[in-house]
Amino acid sequence: MTKHLRETVMKYVFMLAATASILAVLLICVFLFWNGIPVMAEIGVFRFLLGRVWAPGDIPALFGILPMILGSIYVTAGAIIVGVPVGVLTAIFMAKFCPPVLYGFLKPATQLLAGIPSIVYGFFGLIVVVPFVRDVFGEQFGGNGQSIFTASLLLGIMILPTIIGVSEAAIRAVPESYYEGSVALGASHERSVFFVVVPAAGSGIMTSVILGIGRAIGETMAVILVAGNQTRMPTGLFRGVRTLTANIVMEMGYAAELHREALIATGVVLFVFILMINLLFNLIKGRKKY
Secondary structure, three states, X not given: OXXXXXXXXXXXXXXXXHHHHHHHHHHHHHHHHHHHHHHHXXXXXXXXXXXXXXXXXXXXXXXXXXXXXXXXXXXHHHHHHHHHHHHHHHHHHHHHHOOHHHXXXXXXXXXXXXXXXXXXXXXXXXXXXXXXXXXXXXXXXOOOOOOHHXXXXXXXXXXXXXXXXXXXXXXXXXXXXXXXXHHHOOOOHHHHHHHHHHHHOHHHHHHHHHHHHXXXXXXXXXXXXXXXXXXXXXXXXXXXEOOHHHHHHHHHOOOOOHHHHHXXXXXXXXXHHHHHHHHHHHHHHHHHOO
């Protein structure tokens, strides 16, 4: 086989792989929207999205997912508040400040966090974090420890490996000449890192945040164990909620007919949320380039 023929074959192999990825996304979109949109129309779009009561067993059945939408937003926002600052600062430390000896322990530790199954995080949260939150905040704010705060704290820990890994790679990808030029102009090491290198790596850091948000908003098993799973409007940081993903997982096993279709429509809402988040961050990244 000649070199030209090998290159041609590999080009079509790569094209086929890329096409398969695009086709998978399209098939998921078609399945969700084909099954979800008619159900929203049957229930009523505003009654479905803005309804405050989820009671599929009542007569007539009520399918309002506003409590789950707000629960997902609050838990994800809390995870961002916890995970993004810690993750980005850890990545900066590992890339520009960490001694080599410490880096040899810190890097594998962050990679190990990424390999821990979600259910193990959930057990850790249920056995350790929930009692801690209940004992520290229970008397003052009420609740049994299963709350928005607990779920946000646990999800913030879970998204750390993604944010740290991608952010560190982005920081290390910045040409060394940026740092050297800043130091040559009289800036300190810290100032050069935070005001020259980190802004130059902003696109990669933003990507890590997007991936972290996707992990947080799509997490299910850990959230089921620590969030309380109460289908009601959020009433406080230390009160239980149910997220969109938890609602689907907990009820899909026995759901039928309109109930099952409403859960698929819930998946459509979740999918649209993720698309909107990605679009928003891409617009922000595009503006920063100019």
